[in-house]
Amino acid sequence: MTTPLRTPPPSVEVDHRADGSILLRSPLPLPRVRQSLPHIFDETADAHPDRLFMRQRTAPGGPWRDISYRDARRAANGLAQWLIDQGLQPGACVAYLSAPSIEHGIVAVATQRAGIAIAPVSVAYSLLSTDHAKLRACIVKPGAKIVFVDDATMFGPAMRALADLDVKFVAVKGAAEGIEAVPFAEVIATEPGPEVARRMAAITPDMTARIMHTSGSTGSPKATPQPQSNMTLTVAQIEAIGLLDFGGEGPQHLEAMPFSHIMAGNFNFANVIRAGGTIHIDDGKPTPELFPRTIANLREVSPHFFITVPLGYVMLCDAMEADDALRDSFFRNMRYIGFGGAVLPEAVKDRLLALSRAALGHELPIFSFYGATEYLFGTLKYWTGGRTDVIGLPLPGTDLKMQPVDGRYELRVKGPTLMPRSGYLGAPEASADLFDDEGYYRTGDAVHFADPDKPEEGLVFGGRIADDFKLTSGTFVSVNALRNDLIDAAAPLLREVVLCGLNEAHVGALVWPSDPGLPDLRERVTGAIATFNAGQSGSSRRIKTAIIETQPLSFDAGELTDKGNISPRVIRSRRSDAVADLFADAPTRDVLAF
Numbered sequence: 001m002t003t004p005l006r007t008p009p010p011s012v013e014v015d016h017r018a019d020g021s022i023l024l025r026s027p028l029p030l031p032r033v034r035q036s037l038p039h040i041f042d043e044t045a046d047a048h049p050d051r052l053f054m055r056q057r058t059a060p061g062g063p064w065r066d067i068s069y070r071d072a073r074r075a076a077n078g079l080a081q082w083l084i085d086q087g088l089q090p091g092a093c094v095a096y097l098s099a100p101s102i103e104h105g106i107v108a109v110a111t112q113r114a115g116i117a118i119a120p121v122s123v124a125y126s127l128l129s130t131d132h133a134k135l136r137a138c139i140v141k142p143g144a145k146i147v148f149v150d151d152a153t154m155f156g157p158a159m160r161a162l163a164d165l166d167v168k169f170v171a172v173k174g175a176a177e178g179i180e181a182v183p184f185a186e187v188i189a190t191e192p193g194p195e196v197a198r199r200m201a202a203i204t205p206d207m208t209a210r211i212m213h214t215s216g217s218t219g220s221p222k223a224t225p226q227p228q229s230n231m232t233l234t235v236a237q238i239e240a241i242g243l244l245d246f247g248g249e250g251p252q253h254l255e256a257m258p259f260s261h262i263m264a265g266n267f268n269f270a271n272v273i274r275a276g277g278t279i280h281i282d283d284g285k286p287t288p289e290l291f292p293r294t295i296a297n298l299r300e301v302s303p304h305f306f307i308t309v310p311l312g313y314v315m316l317c318d319a320m321e322a323d324d325a326l327r328d329s330f331f332r333n334m335r336y337i338g339f340g341g342a343v344l345p346e347a348v349k350d351r352l353l354a355l356s357r358a359a360l361g362h363e364l365p366i367f368s369f370y371g372a373t374e375y376l377f378g379t380l381k382y383w384t385g386g387r388t389d390v391i392g393l394p395l396p397g398t399d400l401k402m403q404p405v406d407g408r409y410e411l412r413v414k415g416p417t418l419m420p421r422s423g424y425l426g427a428p429e430a431s432a433d434l435f436d437d438e439g440y441y442r443t444g445d446a447v448h449f450a451d452p453d454k455p456e457e458g459l460v461f462g463g464r465i466a467d468d469f470k471l472t473s474g475t476f477v478s479v480n481a482l483r484n485d486l487i488d489a490a491a492p493l494l495r496e497v498v499l500c501g502l503n504e505a506h507v508g509a510l511v512w513p514s515d516p517g518l519p520d521l522r523e524r525v526t527g528a529i530a531t532f533n534a535g536q537s538g539s540s541r542r543i544k545t546a547i548i549e550t551q552p553l554s555f556d557a558g559e560l561t562d563k564g565n566i567s568p569r570v571i572r573s574r575r576s577d578a579v580a581d582l583f584a585d586a587p588t589r590d591v592l593a594f
Contacts, residue, residue, distance in 0.1 A: 008241060028396040044273055053071075146170060148169075245335075314492065345491050366388075374441055526592050
């Protein structure tokens with residue numbers, strides 16, 4: 001059984017300025033910041049050459065295959081030399097189209113050894129899209145010269161959609177009709193020369209290491225360059241608050257999120273390497289079809305930390321509450337769990353704490369992570385207890401500014417993890433207003449103190465400023481807070497809620513039930529919303545009309561991003577008829593009225 005995790009108490013330095021803005025900085029000291037992620041990798045490979053770097057199943061339910069840090073470094077050096085032999089200079093870019101894999105991990109390390117950036121691309125743009133327009137944008141904007149795929153047969157249509165872009169393909173296996181691809185095995189077999197070491201020695205903190213793409217929910221994905229310091233500083237920050245203390249063990253990590261997202265591709269990847277741990281690729285996802293694979297993997301892999309979206313924890317709680325053996329396997333080595341992307345409902349937090357008490361004899365720490373593609377993490381709630389809507393305080397080395405905007409505070413971020421001031425690649429219009437005059441990145445997110453008299457209790461996420469609206473009365477509706485409170489109060493009945501009411505007399509809601517086949521669904525939803533309304537005061541906190549949506553949220557239409565988050569603006573636009581019915585005198589569909 002693991003010993004309880006020890007993290008420092010929350011602390012923050014606050015500076016109230018004359019213009020009404022508030023500056024926040026952490027007083028915690030930073031440990032040594034390494035030169036680059038490849039240098040961190042080599043430290044681990046030197047200290048623990050035989051430890052497993054990555055593992056993945058050969059097929060769903062099949063045996064595991066793996067690679068050690070020693071063998072992964074040899075493969076990465078060979079691949080780095082091959083890239084150099086192709087004429088790629090420092091600052092060039094390669095793309096990876098496939099899901100997390102051992103080969104994907106090797107390429108992520110190898111490119112940076114040669115001073116070249118890797119641009120992981122959401123699998124959805126290759127396998128779910130029909131026109132491949134977003135995929136092409138993800139190759140053209142960063143100027144990728146080499147494109148890697150794990151299975152050329154599976155990704156054949158995507159490869160053919162890129163064939164006219166003068167890129168070279170590398171494939172781990174398979175073949176795409178009409179497309180020539182260099183075998184991955186041939187690439188990593190290249191004999192590394194002295195230029196690889198020279199390229200590594202020349203890496204600087206501001207050199208682009210990764211190019212990550214925003215979700216693309218409002219148009220073409222934006223290519224976001226991330227410097228080496230994005231990862232090296234984050235590793236030092238996590239060391240500073242004790243989250244890399246695994247008692248001398250190499251942490252085991254089960255990774256279900258894609259490397260095209262910052263949590264998996266930057267945070268988890270770099271921190272597991274620094275701690276000398278093993279990344280086990282999870283072929284499951286928090287969906288009814290694929291979650292059984294995650295459960296099967298958790299019976300064999302007992303992680304030392306676990307981070308997922310709140311929906312994933314709902315499904316995990318359901319499974320663990322019905323299976324003590326699964327519960328005990330999940331918590332056996334666990335030091336902490338975390339969530340991001342949305343607020344964790346209090347009811348789900350309580351279930352997780354009860355499960356950890358049953359398995360460990362004490363409550364496991366639950367942390368919240370807040371960040372973005374443009375800067376990785378701005379805040380982290382690294383202490384236990386308190387509300388789940390608290391997103392924490394600045395990590396050491398990251399400066400925050402709370403800027404007054406229309407009666408609220410917009411959170412702004414500044415520090416070495418931030419994208420360059422030049423902005424997104426190939427998108428000057430989208431980059432024009434990213435930073436304020438002091439160089440702080442404008443997040444567009446509203447925040448406030450959990451307790452203004454005790455700033456050390458952290459910041460509360462108040463939603464996207466652009467998503468909030470006013471009623472015709474002039475009453476302001478804080479959309480994120482109302483949405484989260486309704487879902488939490490109705491738990492587990494409602495999976496998603498989209499609030500409407502801009503320039504209307506009241507708040508309406510489109511709601512998606514967790515179980516559309518639930519008996520007496522209409523009566524249950526009506527009762528839940530009525531009960532919620534009874535505890536509220538004011539028109540901005542009451543739902544007056546609601547429609548139970550039967551059509552699932554659509555990825556292809558942009559209602560869901562590739563990260564699984566909703567896009568309320570797209571939903572309201574695409575379902576404008578339903579929105580209109582919420583406020584119509586003679587609606588065309590079944591509207592619940594309160």
